[in-house]
Amino acid sequence: MSTLGASASAPVGRFAPSPTGRMHAGNIYAALAAWLIVKSQGGSMVLRIEDLDRERSKPAFIDGVQRDFEALGLYWDRGPHFQHDRDEAYAEAFRLLEGKGLTYPCFCSRADLHAASAPHRGEKLVYAGTCRSLSDAERRERMSSGREPAQRLRAPAARYGFTDLIQGPYEQNLAEECGDFLVRRSDGAFAYQLAVVVDDATQGVTSVTRGVDLLCSTPQQIYLQELLGLSTPEYAHVPLLVAECNRRLSKRDRDAALDELLARFGTPEGVIGHIAGITGLAPTDDPATPEELLKSFSLERFKENLADPVQILWR
Template identity: 75%
Template sequence: MMPQTHSFETGANRPVVGRFAPSPTGRMHAGNIYAALTAWLVAKSQGGTIVLRIEDLDRDRSKAEYISAVQRDFELLGLTWDHGPFFQHNRDEAYSEAFQVLERLGLVYPCFCTRADLHAASAPHRGEKFIYPGTCRSLSAEQVAAKSLLKAPAQRLRVPDAMYSFEDMVQGHYAQNLADDCGDFLIRRSDQAFAYQLAVVVDDAAQGVTSVVRGVDLLCSTPQQLYLQELLGLGHPRYAHIPLLVAEENRRLSKRDHDAGLEELLARYKTPEAVIGHIAGICGLTPTCDPATPEQLLETFDIAKLSELFSDPVQIPWS
């Protein structure tokens, strides 16, 4: 029997609202700037607006000093926002309401697996993610009670044997069988913190986000989010998954690459306009690396050619 297919028209007939969604775990670097610049150009070229959301869901890693710093960095670079800033640390009530909807649908169950258990039970899929093998899916009430005495469970969402597909603005058609390519996924951790997949879906809907521009490493998360949106009766944003800036082949640029941090970039290129122009040039958003403001780049940006701007849709070497 062929799995059922769910194909989604994303971002249809709604005002364009994009988002910046930084995590306050360090200063901005070239990869953050490139993603934010592309999100800004995509939204503004369609007459849209931008939401600033500080994704401080991970309270252990989020630092108060970076919350103000990231806003100053955006302002310095000319990356303006129209709504916010919004935060995740005070959104537990909204996440809890969504969680309860999923519980009432009978789709949530406790999971006692450790990371080591998951790695032992399943091979990584698509080079990145482990597929949950359903170890705790059919535990009896007695088994759950016994295991709960030893360990607090996380909570997983049952997924169907169904294809979820959409058209990405950069990557084109993308489809995933949730059962085969993902498995039941976490929506709440064992420490009671809500998982990213649930939080981002709830926040995008509450903040009116209809345009999501982010790295291609999150492409495989999108079918899970479409599934959550469907279950919760929420709209589906339009997605654009852009190639990653990489420090070396297959290793994405991160905050540990200090030469790509904003302070170092300003020291090297002297002005915010030169930083923006250099990043836009090497990423293919503009044909040169000449200094430019986001507003100046907007004058020639053509969203219809977004998928053609990147010579490699997966990764771009940083230099």
């Protein structure tokens, strides 16, 4: 797909916030780690606003997240790019998958999916393949009910793996540990997995740093990259910042939201320094700008400082 690919001699990373609320400590940590990893290699950063969820993405949050990055000193070199402008690029990729005979309509409701799917690795459900082998007559019958189907991609019984910069080797048998996954939702919106693969390629992203909760999505994305003829970035999945009882920080619960962090630590430098210190990005939690942290940052030292590569208790 000639319109999708891109290349770069120096690493290109990305900030990819969803504009569904104010940034919290976990978002800031992942963004700071991404910036330090790329900038320590002489690379550049892209800002992409991941507003696929049109209902939850609000203009005020889109403006706010850019102001938050700027206030924290996390500057980007290109962008912002918006997913709401990218439907034709996603449609082009979908048509290629469809032309390979790898997609099929899925009529399952959310309740159907939970009833039929088997859990894997905690929250992740493995699709049971309910709609995979429907006959043409059965599909016509379901279409006649007025229910608009989603579109799934057939997952092969093959292992897809990679070596993560933080987590080390990781692989999945897609058929057994993932199942056929969505590439287009029933409301017509393109699914996250397809969109980020297309966007990373188009925007020349070669370095992806994000939370370890997305580690299990990476084999699916590598499979899509293979099907679409796209290169695979280097991945680094950092631990999650968690609150009490191993509960991840969230925008919904306003855990450690940026305005509360600023009230607690006084300045953006205070926020950055505290997060860097407790996560191992810096040796102390003294106030600092990202530029100041960059002077002594080392990916190897960061990995050595991680007592737990999966989660870090917020404090």
